[in-house]
Each structure stands twice: as C-alpha cells, then as structure tokens.
Amino acid sequence: EPLSGKTTLAVGLCRKAMAAGRTVSLLRLAGDANAAPDTALFESLPGVSSDPASEDLVIIEAPAGDPSGAMAGVGDARVIVVAPADSGPAGVAEYCRGLGAALAGVIVNKVPQRRAASLRKAFEGAGVRLLVAVPEDRVLAAPVLSDLAAALDARVSFMNGDSLRPLDRPLIASIAVDPGQGYFARCDATAVIVRSDKPDL
Numbered sequence: 001e002p003l004s005g006k007t008t009l010a011v012g013l014c015r016k017a018m019a020a021g022r023t024v025s026l027l028r029l030a031g032d033a034n035a036a037p038d039t040a041l042f043e044s045l046p047g048v049s050s051d052p053a054s055e056d057l058v059i060i061e062a063p064a065g066d067p068s069g070a071m072a073g074v075g076d077a078r079v080i081v082v083a084p085a086d087s088g089p090a091g092v093a094e095y096c097r098g099l100g101a102a103l104a105g106v107i108v109n110k111v112p113q114r115r116a117a118s119l120r121k122a123f124e125g126a127g128v129r130l131l132v133a134v135p136e137d138r139v140l141a142a143p144v145l146s147d148l149a150a151a152l153d154a155r156v157s158f159m160n161g162d163s164l165r166p167l168d169r170p171l172i173a174s175i176a177v178d179p180g181q182g183y184f185a186r187c188d189a190t191a192v193i194v195r196s197d198k199p200d201l
Helices: 006-019 035-046 089-097 114-125 145-151 161-163 181-186
Strands: 022-026 057-060 081-085 102-109 132-134 168-170 191-193
Touching: 006 022, 006 035, 006 057, 006 081, 022 035, 035 102, 057 114, 081 089, 089 102, 089 114, 114 132, 145 191
Parallel strands: 022 057, 081 102, 102 132, 168 191
Antiparallel strands: none
C-alpha cells in the first residue's frame, strides 16, 4: 500500500548492509506518484550506487499495488512485502500468493506495542511468512517545527537548524490563568503554542 514504509525500510536495509561492509545499489521503479521523490532520495544517499551491475547487493523498491508488472523487469529477485499493521492478514496472504516462489516474506510495519503478539499470531495464522513486526514510533508521525509554522501561516523570526525538529509532545496553552510548571515537571514538551501575554509559559 502507499505510505506503508517501503522507502524507509529500503533505506534502512541499505544502511545496515553498508555498515557490514557490502556495496549496495538502491533503485526505485517507476509507476506511482512517489517514484520521483524516492529516486531523488536514494540518489542523495552517500555511498549508494545506482549501478546494480557492480554491487554486492541490489535493493529495488517497487511501486504500491500489483507487483506483477514490476517483477517482470527484475529477473529472479526475491520479494519482501511491506504491509502496515492495519492491513487485514487474509488480504496480505492473498496478495502474497500471487508472488509464488519469489516471496521471501512479509514485514508488518508500524505495529502498536499493545497489539504486537496478537498481530503476529493473526498474520501467521493466515499463512503469512512473517519476517518481522516493526514496532511503531509515534515520533515519526509527528509534525516538524516548519510544518507547524506553515500551518499557522506564521511569520518566522528565528528557526535556524531547528526547522526539522519533530514536535512529538506539543503543548497548546489555555487562555485562562493556568501555570504550566506542573505539566513541564511531568513532560518534556518540545513546543509550546501560547499567547504573548502568558509569561508563565
């Protein structure tokens, strides 16, 4: 599915292989709206090749959807399917059957910690060859500071290198007099949205 985490996992696998001393080619097949930005990302990674003929390992990200057309051009490559945790196990199993012997297995991504055991059991019960269940990281879904500034149509006085800082625990201050010390004693807030007349925050 789109936005299931294929690009992030492809980059992660590439980085891990390179850290182990292997040379890696990382490619993105065309076929959807994300192909061009993903290709640009892959080409920007230091030490990654776009020439598969000369590398130890070739990692190819296919577009979301039916993989039969994409697979026609990559020979005897093994396939790893990336499915988000909210995908139905029966649907994922049916999708995988179409890959036949090319299927290496499935990575279930963004798995809530409280559901990890039950999801693993459900996917394996549906006959899915599960490689790993990747736990979700809520910070990855958080906006960054520049996103917040854009959403507020804010005039930026100073942002500097913090523009990509994730705002995983933003605080919107109340209008009433409500000191913030208790909150800050409990939580490490990364951003506070507050009126200019709230010096306590």
